[in-house]
Amino acid sequence: MDHIHALPNGFQLDNYRIEGILGHGGFGITYKAVDVYLNKIFAIKEFLPNEFAVRAGDTVAPKSQQDADDFQWGLDRFLQEAQVLARFTHPNVNHVHRFFQAHGTAYMVLNYEEGDTLSHKLQATPKLSTAEIQRLLSDLTSGLRQVHQAGMIHRDIKPGNIIIRPDGSAVLLDFGAARQAIGNRSGRVTQILTPGYAPIEQYAESMDQLGPWTDIYALGMVAYRAVTGFGDDKLMDAVSRSLTASRGGPGMPSATSLSQGEYPAELLDGIDWAIEVNENQRPQAVELWQHKLGLVGEPASSYGQPNGQPSDPAATVVMGSPSASPTPSQPAQPSPAKPAPSPAPEPAPGNSGGTMKTLLILLVGISVGVGGYFIAQSQLKPIVNGGGSQIVDTKTAGKESKTKVTADKGPLQITLNPSSAKVVFTGTGRLYSKGMTLPYGKYEVKVSADGYESSTRTLDHQEHGSPSVNLSAAISEFAFTVKRQPADARVRILNIGPAYSDGMLLAPGKYRVEVKKAGYRTHTGWHEFTPKAGDTGPTVTLKRGGFIVDASGKGDYSNLASAIAAAKSGDTLLIRPGTYTGAFNLSKKIKLKGDGNRSQIVVTSTTDNTFTISGDATLDNLTIRYTGKVDNQNALWITGGSPTITNCDLSNGHSTILAAKGTANPTVTDNYFHGTPWNAVNTYGDTRGLYRNNHFKGLEQPVFVVKDRASPKVQNNRFTDNKSNNFLLRDAAKGSFEGNVLRGTGESFAISIAGTSTPTFISTDVKSPGGRVFLVKEQAQPTIRKSSLTGLSDWGLWVEGTASPRFEENEVDGFGLTIYDTSSPVIVNNTLRNIGGNGINIREEAQGIYRGNKFYNVGYDDDNSYPSVYVHEEASPTVNGNRFFKGGSQEVYEAGKKANVYDNY
Template identity: 25%
Template sequence: MHNDEGINGAGGSADGHPEDRSSAPHTVIEGRYELLEPIGSGGMGEVWKAHDRRLRRFVAVKGLLDRRATTADTQQAAMLRARREAEALAKIEHQNVVTVHDQIETADQVWIVMKLLEGQSLADLLSRDRVLGVPRAADIGLQMAQGLRAVHEASVLHRDVKPGNVLVRDGGQVVLVDFGIATFEGADRVTRYGGVIGTPAYLAPELFAPASPGPTPASDLWALGVTLYEMVEGRLPFGGGEVWEVQAGIQQSPDPVLRYAGPLGPVIQGLLATDPDSRLDVASAEAMLREVLAEPDLPTPVRPATPAPAPAPVPTVRSAPPASPPTPAEAVRVSGAPPSEAALPEPPPKAGGGDRGGFRGWKAAVVVVCAALLAGGGWFLSQSGSGDKPDDAAGERGGGAPEGGTEKAWEQWRSENERLTIGAKTDQPGLSFRDKAGVWSGFDIDIAHALAGKLGYDRDHVDFYPVTTGNRASKLANGDVDLVIASYSMTAEREKKDNISFVGPYYKAGSSLLVRKHSVKHDLNNAADVKTQRVQVCTARDSTYANRLQTEGYTTGKWQPDSYKECVDRLLDERSAVYAVASDDVLLAGYANDDPKNLKLLPSGAGSEPYGVALPKGKPLLKSKVCSGLQEVLAGDEWSEMYMKDLSPLTGRKTPPSKPELRPCSGE
């Protein structure tokens, strides 16, 4: 259980004050939630590990009111405000935001009941590793930005974005937690004991002004910028633990030096614009972070055989002893550059002649930084926990197999890569599913095992890594996975945009819509009904349907989630405006089959979605082996047997369809 500031901040007794509860009876809220033990050690509210007696599960329960900051005169207004906040938080459904299950109001407190999450905080991660490589930091930053986008679209402000309130789960999922001091955009400025609410080192400069209108989405994005800086630079951009110290740091040095940020430099600079009107908005930050993750020249992580001694700690850097990955200075030594600060590259010049608000030139700045840092090696840092696979054989990099031919090159590749990591989805019944015991199943999983066998990997040497429609390309780019087999539709546009190569198809799906079986407002029996009645359709962001729906005249929401499972959850929520989910027929059939009482699949429409095995570009040896391996799988009886086991129950076919024809695998 993550316990650095807890899942949602600090704990205390049921009346908000820490106390020894070892012999005291447990408080039970509304006869249902039994408060077991406080979580964390901060001071931003009451948060408890609790037991839900009705559903027999453990949850996190947090009180939204700091009763020490209210008086009898302000109590009623504070209760109303907390009630509204709880209702807004409960409506946020996003994989990068902690799930709120329930809202409870007692005589003098408003509680939110949240999912109890396992994992470590980003603060824990930084205490252990001190710095993160650019790809890892960009991935964490992107997921944080996606969570903030969902929060802000619900008109909620987090107000305490920092590493301690960011949970990094096994598998790489990032979750924003601790909404104990969240508020509405435009709400009255509220202070705690006369000070600004939040953690000083992460507070935006506009919040310090006496006439400040209070927090805005821009102030949450400033905190994201501070966190990104801290991840790659190993220290806070503006030193000090008190408000006045941070204020002085921002005023004296508003442009903190970026030594190791590489292509993240323009993103961090844009988020740390002191003028909130010139600061990057969340959409721009997401786009820039995606661009960083898609950068084809991101280096393979480098790790020294014997780490060099760590540099003397900076006062604002966490004091935990250094562990792998290496510190920035160590990475520079490994690359051959001298360790002195004078040898390190200077941060890129700001676009627009020094105007922090102009970012039209940020891509050019990235190119300049990449060129400089590739020469000096300043940000060639290992991704923590990534496994550090060596470079592929020379044939992968240089365009020709080593002496002895392709087989010798593959033997060398296999000897350097004892395990094969495959990205797959966790929430698509029949196609790709991971149960509570961690067991993977489905057609994609069986294809993955069969293909791995052709590559020389038995089942015990294959690892599955959770991916979503929104992050699978970045997981390939970061080196988190070797291949992705996750209902990835093969298109030339995707190969170019995601900088990947496809081998396949291994299956061809049709398109369809999933709707509620019983609706009091809409009778939906075919695609035309969905279109003419203008009901809201949900699909996964970055899917092939994301742009197609509007082009074809369907009604969509203003933003789409990262997974189809999130769409289905919204569809089943009677409070939601979503009445249909658009995706592939076989994918949606899995959800309908799992919940036939509430869901029905509409007849398939025109078109075909060919599923391919995705791998990074520039891997001709790996692509050649995957191509020949998949050809073997399709040539035998394995494919038909897998279809009948996994997909026949969903499609209703009594015999397997004709096998897809593998497209020629061009060289790279």
């Protein structure tokens, strides 16, 4: 894996020698490195945000003085995240050993985890077994509990960020708190968001709504994929799920409906709960989800546990070193000069395979008339032995020794009340698993649990009996009230299950409090509840965040124009159901949000553009119409800024719905465009913008027009039953068009690309169009890749003029490609199927390269007279390396002598 700005292999970075690159992205580079003193492999993450930093020699520096503030702010966030992660020591969370600054930037040193990603595992085995999924969820929820208790969330849980170790345990990699914070501040670092795994709240600009429920959704989707066998391409993203549900369409099927009978019901129910689109309907804390999944208490991975067995989910027991007092059956030994290393786990009862690793400790200084000797000694032993004994009868040299052994050890069963108590045997930190084998005797322990008094006592481990420990409750619950202004603001406590009420009883601890009211800015924050210090709950005064607009007169304003004039930058106007008429100008960063059913919140104009937008305004959940008869008046006229248009119903009975010009950079997502005799979207000038997950339906004229030097990103939109071009590009238009779906197109070309346009069309899905699909003419040079053109009844690609498109890795079914004039396309590595005429028809003086294409059942008719590739007399293409399979004439026909045809078979 190469990277132009990476440190070279062999580079000495502090104590580490760089061995290669493990991964890279917009935020930085992760290296594989060796600690030259420990001779141990680590992963090292380097802060190098390529949007505003570059490497100059060995040093990382901001690209410009303007970038310096963003770089330094990001560096501080990177170090803060490293500091928090370094506190975690959990077997299922990738551990940060240290962090340091050097070469103008910062580095984070992490465990190098052996194993394979869950993503690769699911590619090989799309469905995991019940045991594998339960192990995965047990490990990762255990790790997430510790992460969330520290006030952090992961933000990017997906199969690619989960490593499955060789022993089957799972570990979570690649936290994203710093990266998301930097992206939100600068607006330039790529947002952490993986469609299919990211919940709905991660699509918002603000991080206020993120919490444990965010990670629970993502891990729930990982489990959903593992029980359904769906690939990433079949997982519906949260925005699409929300949009589909709002329109009454079929949503993503539940795990229970797809996999009932294959997995335990409580597992499937728990997964379905975790992947609720509405974050309020998901488990608000990992503990709640673990209980639903059947992972009672604190489930621990068997990674690092004695005997390789999972801990008792009801209690985690940490064992310590024994007293230094000699035992009756063993003489006293002097302490070693250095502390003995922690012992390996004891073998499980009946495990005769020798999994116990006995630690040999060299004891020196014993010389009472005899030489030194070695004793095999376990570091874990009772204070006082009990139970059985061991008797050895040794015969003379050269003969076998006869040893009579009676039981001196057995399984330890501890009964705890509460069952979640943690037991520390003073000293070593060894972990207990239920039923582990230990020598009989007495052990000194410290027992503790949240909400109970800690206790230190001695446990008596005998052959017959089960020691028990009962703790006394130490912490009771206290009345908790959030004092707020205004007094009728709604309160939620986000990290517990019960609904909030004034004076509710809570134990001391940390609570994430949300206070919100329409027309005010929402408060979300953590509160440390310390009732013994006189704390009765936080006081929250909400700041006005705008106004309520209600046409019936029950809000702050009944007139939308007056509310817009009064609003300040950052304000939200909550618009209640009603009809609001006028021509509205938005030049401030304010948000107009429909409060209720979108279809009942109608904003319309009969004279000028309904909305003229020149700033960073947001329109959300509105029905926006132009209903007048004046020419060239738009429902939305965007002249500048970076506005957001989301979840709106947009129409114009006379002209274009949305027009954008100049340097406007809008974000247009999840809208419904319909009801216009003209264009749905018309972008020109130097506009950019993102158009994602919109639906364009039933339009007569070209739907999405890109002119001049406009360069939009157009992703995952759906075009249904439109009669003209779904896309029309001309002049010097550019842009990226990816994952768009076209259905029910008219009889003209579905996509027309002209002028000197250079767009990229990737993964376009066209099925059963009424006419031709791609028209590329004049001097256009588009790239068309990985698209699916199926059910064709006319040409899939038509090239004319001097155009030179690149048509690569596409699937074409039903009709072929035709090349005219002096055009010179590059048509490589495509698959053409079931075509009655010529697969590729190269006419007139056309040129180009046609290589590596596959033809299945192409060129057939009653007498198989159509060649798969027909080269006319004056054409001079290069046709090589193509393959022809069943059906058809399976050949390249050259009418003239100008073509370069070879190695086709």
